[in-house]
Amino acid sequence: MFSNTPMEELEGDLLEDYLGNYKKYGRTRANLYYLLDLLRLISLIPRSRRNTQKSKTMNNLFLFNLKYSFRSIKKHSVYQALNIASLTLGFTCFSLIYLFVFNHYQKDNFLENPEGIVRLNIIRDGNESMGIHSGIPYLLKKDIPEIERMSRMSSLVMEVSFTGNPDSFTEQVLSVEPDFMDIFQLETVLGEPFPKEPATVLLSESMAAKLFSSPQEALGKELTLTYNKKSRKKHVAGIFRDQPINSSYSPQIINQLGNYDRFSGLNGGLSVSLSAYFKLQKGTDRNALAQKIPENLKNYTDKESHLSNTYVFRTLNEIKNNPKISSGFIDSLDTQTVLIFKIVGLVILLLAVANYVNLTTALTLKRTHEVGIKHAMGATKHNLISQLLCESFIIGGISILLSGVFIAFLLPRIESYIGLQMQLTANMQTWLIVLSILALFVLVALASLYPAFLFSTTKFSQLLKGKSEVSPKSKLLRTSLMAMQFAISTFLIVGSLTFLKQLQFINKSHNLDHLSNVIIVSGKIGDKKRAIEHRLASLPEIERLSFASFAPGPVDYGRSGLGTDEFKESFGFYVIDEHFLDLMGLSIAEGHGFYTDDRNKPNHVLMNQAMVENVKEGHPLGKEFKLYGATQSKVIGIVENFPIGSLKSQIEPALYMQAALDEYLPGMIKKVAIQLKPENRVASIAKIESEWNKIFPEQPFQAEFMDDRIAKIYTDELKMGQLFGIFTGVAVVISCLGLVGLLTYLIQIKMKEIGIRKVLGASAGTLTKLLTLNIWKVLLLSSLISFPLSYHLLEDWLTSFVYRTEVSSELFILTILCFVLIVGLAVFWQIRNAIKINPTEVLRND
Structure with a gap:
């Protein structure tokens, strides 16, 4: 257009407008209007050089694209709903898994030197454990200058109650030493920084609020801590601050560790094993330091039980990533589990993106007539790309919004289900959410480029026919x-x-198929075995019952370790009666089990098959061993291996002692295994509870099915x-x-x-x-x-x-x-x- 317009005419028009504005508005405004006219003229020059006239509505105006995108989405609502559903599912699952993994990796980042906080573990016979002889930590702290702080720790789940409230609950109670507060950066906000007296405890802010109206009111109040039927009165001496959400540990009650000086000698006959945490100087090579421990202990003992072991320092990061060496004080999650979830989260996101590309491509192929008409109206490649990208951003925005709603709904429920918090700290929430939303939008934009370019480069003649060429x-x-x-x-x-x-x-x-109707009742049976047996055996709802010191599942009662020179390593021992093996569905591999008549002898014992391998010489069946008491114990049968705990651990050697007589090991019988008839199990349990309360009014009735x-x-x-x-x-x-x-x-x-x-x-x-x-x-x-x-x-x-x-x-x-x-x-x-x-x-x- 401008190529056919003489330059003199343009200059004349500009001068004429300038003179008119000069007379009407003055010099300043006339100069301003002249400059604006000149800029408008320059902006029209590129448009004049195009070969075809472009429609004004096809100039990639933002409002037009937005309006047309909503119309297009409504027109193809079925396909776009599939797109939104796919992206919403992918974004939601990926975000939940992402929060779960991110929460795990950013734990303990509030600590000044998390790598310097270590726990001393011991490796014996290829098995790693956290129990260390109570005297070793003190000796290491005294002799090794790289150790800044040291605290031994005992962790027990106790029953907690307080005066004036009949209700009680169980809680983990930590018994520690003063350096513990500094090692784990626990800040006392009220009262004493550490329990100075044995009869005092510290409470966390949340625990104080749970038990009392406020932390201030909790100071000086009395608590009762009960463990293994032994109760102790404790006074609240101080309140410490709750740990951040991203902490792998959250103590609630801290108690003073008892006096273990009498068990601290490395050459003594009796010893106590405790967990031991240390704070090392920055830059300390913990592996090299651990290798020096046996040499250091030679100054105090010549016992091979201490010197032949391998000692290792485990960091918080190693402990929280390995449940096998975790103690329960520190929350742990297997790295393999974390890796699996990272892979699952990533592949679900990739699935959603790949699905979006396929669906968008299929949808745009249905719109080839539409694209052809747009080309005829003057749309350029840029117009088509921007149009499809605008639609993609709307779809992506709706998907992200729906994902946010689903995440807000599902997150607290998943947290409650898995028992882990996946919330972010306050200073991380804003930037992390913004970054995540931007990343998802970028992902949607990148996924949209392929279908957008596919149709923006299609030949015009093919588009008018509603066809599209497909390249290899x-x-x-x-x-x-x-x-x-x-x-x-x-x-x-x-x-x-x-x-x-x-x-x-x-x-x-x-x-478990055999044990589907078996319940385990836990309690301190003592010398009332015959009384409970008589009452329960008379109930028609019970098929059979058995008494033992244990039941398969979590280790709680009735298990200790023994070891003599006749065996390669220590083993567990359990007390059972003559009905236990039959009720549990266990078979005798060799020999025979306990009799149900007077042929039983108090010194008769059974072994499992793993125990047979534990014998140093010969086959144990029929032999006598010095196991318990002054009388030699005779092995009358070999029981097939049976997992008492998790299948993730090796079935350990075990010995089963007989509980035929009331006076024989009465304190160890703490489980009653009862096989119910399948009809109306709820009513059967209610009757059992009624009989139990008559015999043990002071003990609560605790029953659980074997599968649970x-x-x-x-x-x-x-x-x-x-x-x-x-x-x-x-x-x-x-x-x-x-x-x-x-x-x-x-x-x-x-x-x-x-x-x-x-x-x-x-x-x-x-x-x-x-x-x-x-x-x-x-x-x-x-x-x-x-x-x-x-x-x-x-x-x-x-x-x-x-x-x-x-x-x-x-x-x-x-x-x-x-x-x-x-x-x-x-x-x-x-x-x-x-x-x-x-x-x-x-x-x-x-």
Whole structure:
């Protein structure tokens, strides 16, 4: 336009406007208007050089894009709803897992020198434990200058009550030494900085608020701490500040450690083992320091039981990442579990993004007429890209908003379920949330670039016909995305099936099918064994019962260690009666069990198969050993190995003593195993409780089913496995949504071929094969990729169990069948629509 306008005319027009403004407004405003006219003229020059006239509405105006994007989303609401659902599921799951993992890694970052806080562990016969001879920490603190602080610690779960309130609860009570407060940076806000007197304790702010109206009122109040039926009165001497949310430890009650000086001699006959924490100087090589300990102890003892061990300093980070060496004082989580969840979170996000790309590509292929018309109206490549990106940002924004709502709803429930807080500290919340939202928007924008560029570069003549050319590279990309989705989903399904198989193995190993109607009643039986046996045996709801010092599950009562020169290592011993093995479903491998008549002898004992391997010489059956008391104990039978605790630990050597007589070890009988008849178990337990309260009015009735008791030692595995199963279900749903997108895409690009084949008489089966053959190839390819990787990762996870199942071939076959069913259901709806296509509607475009 400007090329046909003489420059003199432009200059004349500018001068004429300037003179008119000069007379009307004066020099200053006339100069300003002249400058604005000149700038407008310059801005029009590039537009005049275009070869075609562009429509004013196609100039990529923000409001136009926004308005048109909402219209387009509404028009294609079904596909966009699938997109929103996929992204919302992916963002929600990834964010929850991300918070969980982030919370774990940022624990204890408030400490000045977390690497300097260590616990001394001992490795004996390949087994690592935290119990250290009570005298060793003092000697190390005295002789090693790199140790700044030292505190021994004892942790016990006690019953807590206070005067004026009949209610009580259990809480972990730490018995420590003064340096403990400095090592773990515990700040006292009221009262004494440490309990100076044995009869005083410190409470956390939250514990003081729980027990009393305020921390100030708690000072000087009296508490009662009860452990193993022994009660002690304690006065509150001080209040210490609650630890931050991101702390791996949160003590509530701190007590003064008792006097263990009489057990501190390394050459003494009696000893006590305690946990010991140290604060090392910055820059100290803790590994080199630990290697010097045996040499240092030579100055105080020549006993090989102290000098032949390996000592290691474990940091807080090592303890919180290894439940096997954690003590309960420090929250721990297996690094393998954290790694699995990191992988699951990442792959779910990748699934959602890949699904979004496929669905968006399929949707834009349905809009080729629309894109052709926009080209005819003057839309440029930039216009089309900005339009599709605007729609993507709206979809992404809605998905992020919905994800935030779901996270706010689910987070407290997941926290309560897994027993971990995943909240952020106040100074991290704002920037982390903003950064996460920006990252998700960037991810959506990057995922949108491919479909946007695909259609902005399509030939104009093809777009007017409603067709789009498919390049080999774009086909390869979409096939790769679908293969990745299938591979990830296949891995998660195999993982879930493996977890279920291991759970079945656990149930079988603990014989839970046989013990489904068995309850365990805990209490101090003492010399009332015959009385409770007489009352309970008369109840028709009870099939049989047995008395013992223990029950499989969490270790609580009746277990100690013994060791003599005739055995390679120490072992556990338990007291049982003649009915115990039969009630628990255990078999005698060799010899015989305890008799039910007067043939029983007080010195008869049974051993498990692991104990047989513990004997130094010969086979123990029929032999006598000096085990308990002055009388030699005779081994009359070998019991099959049976896990008392978790299958993650080796079944330890165990010896079973007889409890046939009331006067024989009366203090160790603390469990009653009762097998109920399956009818109306609730009423049966109520009757048992009534009889129990008549005999033991001072003891609360504590009963639990065997399957619940066993589940307690696998709490983390069960919870994590259920969450893993939920995330697996989400991943499969996202993959199915992606499958719908791929089928939609295939139908769009094969529309003409489908029409021609229908005209030529193609059957529904032929069309189904045409549309799904590529999907089955992709499924086969993804299986070949994911199965070896799944096998390797799951074998690595199963190694955490000493006794475990195997990753067998039937799991992969079942996974394939499962996915064939899922794919079949997912494609049915789309194939049905494709078969119903009217050929005339397709072919008339050409």
